[in-house]
Amino acid sequence: MNTPEYDLVIIGAGPAGMSAATTASSHGLKVAILDEQAAPGGQIYRSISSPAIANESILGADYYHGRTLLSAMRYAKVDYFPSSSVWTVSPELLISFSKAGKSSQIKAKKLLIATGAQERPVPFLGWTLPGVMSCGAAQILLKSSGLIPSGPLVLAGSGPLLLLIAAQLNRAGVEIEAILDTTPKGRYLKSLRHLPAALRNLPLLLKGVGLLIELKRAGVRYINNAAQLKALPDDTGLLTKLQFKTGEATDTFNCKTLLVHQGVVPNVQLTRALQLEHQWDELQQCWKPTLDSWGESSQAGIFVAGDSSGIAGARAAEYMGELTARRIAQQLDKLSQETLLLKTAKTGRLLQQQQAIRPFLDALYQPADEFLKPSDETLVCRCEEVTAGQIRSMVAQGCTGPNQTKAFSRAGMGPCQGRLCGLTVAQIIANERQVTVSEVGYYQIRTPIKPLTIGELADLAE
Amino acid sequence: MTQFSTDSQRRTDVCVLGGGIVGLAVALGLQRNGLSVTILDEGDIALRASRGNFGLVWVQGKGDTLPEYAAISRLSAKLWANHALRLKEATGIDIQLQQRGGLFLCLSEQELSQRHAMLTRMQKTAAGDYPFKTLDLQQLREFIPEAGPEVAGATWGPEDGHLNPLFYLRAMTEQFLQRGGTIDNSGKVSKIEPTDSGFTLSSDSGQWHGDQIVLAAGLGNRDLAPHVGLSAPLVPNRGQVLICERVKPFLNYPTGHVRQTNEGTLQLGDSKEDVGFDSGTTSDIIAKIAHRASQMFPLLRDVRLIRAWGALRVMTPDGYPLYEASQQYPGAYLVTCHSGVTLGALHEGPIADWIANDRTELPLEVFNAKRFTL
């Protein structure tokens, strides 16, 4: 069997992947881009090739910016593989992926991982009830289907996406019972010292303020300092009420849909499975791969760009994709070191401008402790149904890290492969042991990073 | 658990080096003998054969060239029910032991007849006391109707079984702590010094003193044994294991290559590679494992693989265990094998008694490392 070989294989067709593909092909590289979604765009520009909603003012201009990236990639010479889930990458950069129930392999001289972000798990009592959904999910439904959640609708959480989706739903005429902001009181003060740097990206800062004003003008009820969320079921087991506290007072809202959000974190599944070096980002409260200034990881030839390298947003991802692709072209002798520096100077500055606002946002929207280290009765592993209390009692028994609690409790062994419990479990263990999360570590992520059938795998052996 | 204890508390009757399945079983048996025990173990990330194994309590075919090994494997299998029961009584944890027999499927007539010949030889050596059956495909389907058309047949061992190795590890940990044992998780030992009254161990967390020591550190024994006049010529042998999603129960008996756990997950395995200390997985090997498993049970083709891992077996040159007391430094013992689950009941029972009392009726002389130098 002849395995196709590429100069550059990119995993993920979001902003970083698309811009890297376009740039790399402009330097004459043979490029393949693999994406598990059926259409390009990633989550931020989801369905950008055929947006569902007729009224473009609902999602706003930032979303339709994705069309620029898309048309550039269409004109570039790039082998694009949609609906292709990468399930393993060997250290020699042999990439195995599953498409329509069949596995194939391609080889890469250089690999760019641009697998984006996932929403941070938001464990609280009742977060597994039907009716509770992430804000990102609601946005995906808007972008790709034009679907809006059934009411009464409540949004709860913290972070820019919470405001954005609220504003988008409001523009679409959806009635919002209330927005509960869980940002703890002290955060505003704490984040102030980062404000001067954030002013370098004034337009984005103003956009955030604009969303708040838009929601207030529309008369949406906005409740600050909401805490101790508890979603309650009706007698058929579906979400019916959200209980919460502000200060000492307990209050409830009726709701059929509750959208929750506590920011996004890098999708480290593949970078972890490849055993690249990672570091704990204290401000963002998440892991990210350790990279040089061009995005090259601890394993030479493997690069990471976009939100999977650390959260910085869609525009930053686009710039990073371009910078990394040029660096790869230079490593493959398609351009000189001088040309590289010349060609990347401007984009480098734009990237820095995008990144300047992050410390402010990260400090402001760092999740409240109750979502990082939830109460004992809260489920942390949704797949295997393991509670925070069970993790704590295993620490008391001597478990020092998440791989031991995984072995003892099955937390992290379900089909999501630890994506929705890894951060929480590590935080709980760190807190119980009174050590840093960095010392506690993370799950050893195993192949395959996406499930595939035994038959499909078996066919590779024939 | 890292204990920040004073120096006098860092003294114990026995220090067991290694907190895996082997170390814990021996430690429990030593506690049963009234001894105070400390386990020195590594942290969250280490070469963990105990967390990567397949969970078989397996007798058939073991010890075909060493009758004593066949004998201790069978003895352990007989002791298992009691071992599991006592763990459950103490901790409430059901380790899901089932010993209703096990099957070894063969994909060719040649493999089946070779296996039949081997088991027949073992039966002869055991003077007839070695139960097994050889089944053709039709007979096999009476046990497992889902066996595929490419299967030639199987051998059946009524003494075989399986359990949940992770629950086993957890139950032993709980019972050990209940009985007042100490586990030092930052206890990777770098130096062992024999003293007048026993041994002083230097670990990452400081020093420990034990009147006796047991080396049960798996592959780590290779470096530790020479400190006390022993040798452990161990080599890692990688096995890759595939774990599939939970499905409703269909496989009522464990097989040498596929088993279904009580949770419903399917485990596929039994690859053997000499790859040094690389515990990773490779797509060619996991593809072969998947291929073979789906030949044995075609319905597995639809099942989704959730994760795969490599774990390093602890192998001696002949594959048999090492049980040895140091002649040079009395009080130091070496216990190491690649079948920590099967031999678990033996380790908690007669092996621990041997260490506690310095005598045994087991034929342990055949299991010392001199066999590799003679």
Add this chain to the structure above:
Amino acid sequence: MPNALPFKRLPTNKAEWVTVYIEGQPVKVRQGDSAAAAVLAAGLQPSRTTVVSGSGRAPYCLMGVCFECLLQIDGVENVQGCMTPAREGMQIMSQKQARQLNNSKPSDLKPTDLKNSHIKNEDTAV
């Protein structure tokens, strides 16, 4: 049976509409909807029950991360609904706890048995 309040649809751009069957009930969905979106549009909640305790769940992240949207699609269990585009005639059922492996061996299947599975998918693949 669909039981919860369905998600409503905003005015959308022109596209093909297909009929899927949710627990046997025909539902018109837009080409590009995932099976998970179809379930929400139809108001089927919970769309699965868990393997461990049997508690009810519904789609949560819709981006392939959480595996809460596992469904039985065209007879195959535990399929990630949010990663599966809706197709004309697709049969979608809720996933009830652990999946049942199909006993019939692939080699025993008659061609007619395959009409609802892979072959048809190939035909309508975009």
